[in-house]
Amino acid sequence: MSSNPSQLLPSELIDRCIGSKIWVIMKGDKELVGTLRGFDVYVNMVLEDVTEYEITAEGRRVTKLDQILLNGNNIAILVPGGSPDPE
Amino acid sequence: MSGGGSIGSGGGGGGDKFSGGGSSSTKTPSDFLKSIRGRPVVVKLNSGVDYRGILACLDGYMNIAMEQTEEYVNGQLKNKYGDAFIRGNNVLYISTSKRTLGDGA
Numbered sequence: 001m002s003s004n005p006s007q008l009l010p011s012e013l014i015d016r017c018i019g020s021k022i023w024v025i026m027k028g029d030k031e032l033v034g035t036l037r038g039f040d041v042y043v044n045m046v047l048e049d050v051t052e053y054e055i056t057a058e059g060r061r062v063t064k065l066d067q068i069l070l071n072g073n074n075i076a077i078l079v080p081g082g083s084p085d086p087e
Numbered sequence: 088m089s090g091g092g093s094i095g096s097g098g099g100g101g102g103d104k105f106s107g108g109g110s111s112s113t114k115t116p117s118d119f120l121k122s123i124r125g126r127p128v129v130v131k132l133n134s135g136v137d138y139r140g141i142l143a144c145l146d147g148y149m150n151i152a153m154e155q156t157e158e159y160v161n162g163q164l165k166n167k168y169g170d171a172f173i174r175g176n177n178v179l180y181i182s183t184s185k186r187t188l189g190d191g192a
Contacts, residue, residue, distance in 0.1 A: 019112050038115035046119045068182040069119045
């Protein structure tokens, strides 16, 4: 079934990101960058050494977090490799 | 009781690619929940409000019971609660905090 190498399930793509940086873009003006430790069927994610970016009217608020469990409910896009932003 | 509460009910899931099991560095959501009980945490809600306190208890829905809870709105301490229950649907993330309580902002 999954022997065809040209076929890659979305969940398998995320699985390949475990241990490396990932960029999480949420619904609404929020983004997170961190090292992916794991995830489940709802794409709730465990992230480490996280930087959270909140885009508000006053500007961008940055928060550093040690280790988090992120609710998958508001996740919109996942980008393997982290943010292109040097911060 | 069907659907929703998968995080705590994982039970290993050996060989299941979707669960991300296998590698020693892997930490699934259910592993995380098991590891943080009794520790100081920061819980952020979808509304943007932060709750800092000692995590007393939690489940697979991300329902959370906290002790010595401090409520931060826009980074400023607004309220303190001895005990607080947070319904899981409001939770954006649960974070371990290196910082000690009262350190704030």
